[in-house]
Amino acid sequence: xxxxxxxxxxxxxxxxxxxxxxxxxxxxxxxxxxxxxxxxxxxxxxxxxxxxxxxxxxxxxxxxxxxxxxxxxxxxxxxxxxxxxxxxxxxxxxxxxxxxxxxxxxxxxxxxxxxxxxxxxxxxxxxxxxxxxxxxxxxxxxxxxxxxxxxxxxxxxxxxxxxxxxxxxxxxxxxxxxxxxxxxxxxxxxxxxxxxxxxxxxxxxxxxxxxxx
Numbered sequence: 001x002x003x004x005x006x007x008x009x010x011x012x013x014x015x016x017x018x019x020x021x022x023x024x025x026x027x028x029x030x031x032x033x034x035x036x037x038x039x040x041x042x043x044x045x046x047x048x049x050x051x052x053x054x055x056x057x058x059x060x061x062x063x064x065x066x067x068x069x070x071x072x073x074x075x076x077x078x079x080x081x082x083x084x085x086x087x088x089x090x091x092x093x094x095x096x097x098x099x100x101x102x103x104x105x106x107x108x109x110x111x112x113x114x115x116x117x118x119x120x121x122x123x124x125x126x127x128x129x130x131x132x133x134x135x136x137x138x139x140x141x142x143x144x145x146x147x148x149x150x151x152x153x154x155x156x157x158x159x160x161x162x163x164x165x166x167x168x169x170x171x172x173x174x175x176x177x178x179x180x181x182x183x184x185x186x187x188x189x190x191x192x193x194x195x196x197x198x199x200x201x202x203x204x205x206x207x208x209x210x211x212x213x
Contacts, residue, residue, distance in 0.1 A: 002213045004159040006098060007149050010106035012165040013183055015116045016086050018046060024077045025053055033062030043187050047166020049107055049139045078115060087120035090203030095125060097207055103129035105149040107139050129153065141168040143176025163206065167191035181206060
């Protein structure tokens with residue numbers, strides 16, 4: 001493998017959070033009259049900042065948007081994570097095969113990353129190599145988070161490969177000078193390809209792809 005470092009996104013790449021997170025947005029928004037379609041949200045909310053999602057919901061609510069909406073969302077989604085969250089199939093095996101440094105870089109807050117990775121048994125694997133956009137106040141599609149993560153591990157963008165599942169994440173990686181592989185499915189494959197990702201559909205495929213680089 002030509003890469004010296006692997007940078008993983010968290011949600012949807014390491015842990016299967018997206019249905020839970022976006023489903024919670026949709027349920028809460030629709031109770032306020034937002035009428036958001038779940039399938040639409042799974043495409044258009046994927047990888048977006050919390051602020052973007054909340055603004056979208058708030059504009060469509062027919063009832064007043066509660067000031068503690070974010071607090072309610074965190075409580076509801078975190079409780080669901082604790083009960084049903086799973087690691088992405090094959091990702092533990094993939095990580096066990098890596099013989100180069102790796103880390104995780106997410107638009108989500110650090111405490112969310114730590115909780116979710118602990119639930120699925122990956123917290124010790126990543127240890128102090130978890131990087132949050134909240135720490136530098138710059139969010140994907142800005143490439144700053146990936147550049148920050150690479151620098152902390154002692155690498156340049158051209159030394160690294162990013163693993164993403166959202167178009168904003170791919171855009172951030174490409175604009176930062178990183179190669180990027182997109183974890184694709186029927187919802188996101190067109191957007192990932194459009195932004196310049198090399199697509200794969202299962203984690204065991206990625207292991208083979210990385211070895212061939």
